[in-house]
Amino acid sequence: MCRKSLLYVILCFAALLLLMGSPVQAAGTGTQAADQEAVLLPPIFEMAANFVRSTGVFSFIFPETGSFFDGFGQCVMIGIGMLLLFLAINKKFEPLLLVPIGFGAILVNTPVAGMADPGGVLYYIYTIGIKTGVFPLLIFMGVGAMTDFGPLIANPKTVLLGAAAQVGIFITLIGALFLSEFVPGIHFDLFDAASIGIIGGADGPTAIFLSSQLSPHLVGPIAVAAYSYMALVPMIQPPIMRALTTKNERKIRMTQLRPVGKVEKIFFPLVVLGLCVLLLPSAAPLIGFFMFGNLMRECGVVERLSQTAQNAMINIVTILLGLGVGAQLSAAQFLNLSTLGILLLGSIAFSIGTASGILMVKLMNLFLKTKINPLIGSAGVSAVPMAARVSQKLGMEADPQNHLLMHAMGPNVAGVIGSAVAAGVLLTLKSLVI
Amino acid sequence: MIIQGLKLTLLGMGVVFSFLVLLFVLIVVFAKLLAPFTKKELSMAGARKPARNKPRQAPDQHLKLTAIISAAIFAHRARSGRH
Structure with missing residues (x-):
């Protein structure tokens, strides 16, 4: 009863307001309003019309820019955001990255809110963390703190496999220039091509870092391609691996790795950093942060920092990085022929990287006395630890007693260093271009 | 433009390979240099190992734990049977 009467009172009050029709004074009583500047609202019907104009439905159909396709594009991009969420949640495709990226894509295509326009929250996340290259580097530090270089130190030959798999990066670079030359509607300059090529490094942070430095307008599609293909590694790699190896080669057993001492593990990041400082200082941001994280892990005296870098910090930065990348997935930047080109080139990059690693083994x-199982060559394309797991799986298929996982971790982590070095070379483009 | 790409590829793969070949050499050299430390660590770890294999709980504690767990299972079964 009490509720009903309250409803009547409210309805009467609303009707009274409607009938008045005149502008309503919003600020307090008369005397107070005289002191302050009066805030006037338009008549109620105009207010309602304005409100309707600011709804999402209206903005999708009649976007501010006037072109129907802009509104339609936003709808499509929200659909793509949902697709990324579906792939992450249902198919477990790199969920840690694709959930924030997919959600970011939905937020950035919300009309009226302008979250990626200057002043919007996603604009700040992108500008502070991705444009400056800070987030990918912090992630790289966390990855360093999670990486055990033991298998690589125990079997240093596998370093070369990490180098061979980087061929994919450069072939893709040439492929991007080729597309740009011969396909109308696709225009990639040398910087764009370099950023697209790095997808072949199969290393998310490196790809985002390089593209944010060389061609920021491609960060969104490149990150989506890199992470999607990394999630697809278990599907892309096995057919190539089977095609390039014989059954007998897949059965090759590898000798057990020697144990690696703590002192060796402490020296390793310093050695890599020293090499980087002397040979390729342009790769110092990537390799430096990677090795800093690893030194924190191995030195054993900063356990707290190492734990933070590989847990809390990398998680926080992953959330922000994902949202920031999602903020780049606006209709104007994503819905064009270039994105299709990038997705196509990305898959080629992964395939070539896989093949070149195997061929290198x-x-x-041909020269080694103790043979290497060619299945671990494919792990040279970073994508830690997915690529190593694929090697293990295929090895077990050929011989259930053959455990390749630890052996494949060697080229796997060497691939991370290799792609960081390749990124370093591509970063020098800025100074190389005349 | 494609020629530029080829030039970059040559330079890039050259640098990647030379960097990682040098890294290979350095890893081998450092493994040799640090071999005494590694040996010492491994021998120390080997000496410590038997101590680690000691059973953590005394047998009577095991019995007690088994009794508690089976009592809990029994209680749970009895309760779910009632509902």
Whole structure:
């Protein structure tokens, strides 16, 4: 009863307001309003019309820019955001990255809110963390703190596999220039091509870092391609691996790795950093942060910092990085022929990287006394630890007693260093271009 | 433009390979240099190992734990049977 009467009172009050029709004074009583500047609202019907104009439905159909396709594009991009969420949640495709990226894509395509326009929250996240290259580097530090270089130190030959798999980066770079030359509607300059090529490094932070430095307008599609293909590694790699190896090669057993001492593990990041400082200072941001994280892990005296870098910090930065990348997935930047080109080139990059790693093992086996199982060559394309797991799986298929996981971790982490070095070379483009 | 790409590829793969070949050499050299430390660590770890294999709980504690767990399972079964 009490509720009903309250409803009547409210309805009467609303009707009274409607009938008045005149501008309503919003600020307090008369005397107070005289002191302050009066805030006037338009008549109620105009207010309602304005409100309707500011709804999402209206903005999708009649976008501010006037072109129907802009509104339609936003709808499509929200659909793509949902698709990324579906892939992450249902198919477990790199969920840690694709959930924030997918959600970011939905937020950035929300009309009226302008979250990626100057002043919007996603604009700040992108500008502070991704444009400056800070987030990918912090992630790299966390990855360093999670990486055990033991298998690589125990079997240093596998370093070469990490180098061979980087061929994918450069072939893709040439492919991007080729597309740009011969396909109308696709225009990539040398910087764009370099950023697209790095997808072949199969290393998310490196790809985002390089593209944010060389061609920021491509960060969104490149990050989406890199992470999607990394999630697809278990599907892309096995057919190539089977095609390039014989059953007998897949059965090759590898000798057990020697144990690696703590002192060796402490020296390793310093050695890599020293090499980087002397040979390729342009790769110092990537390799430096990677090795800093690893030194924190191995030195054993800053356990707290190491734990923070590989847990709390990398998680926080991953959330922000994902949202920031999602903020780049606006219709104007994503819905064009270039994105299709990037997605196509990305898959080629992964395939070539996988193949070149395997072929490198076969080449090395011609000279080596103790043969290497070619299945671990494909792990040279970073994508830690997915690529190593694929090697293990295929090895077990050929011989259930053959455990390749630890052996594949060597080229796997060497691939991370290799792609960081390749990124360093591509970063020098800025100074190389005349 | 494609020629530029080829030039970059040559330079890039050259640098990547030379960097990682040098890294290979350095890893081997450092493994040799640090071998005494590694040996010492491994021998120390080997000496410590038997101590680690000691059973953590005394047998009577095991019995007590088994009794508690089976009592809990029994209680749970009895309760779910009632509902």
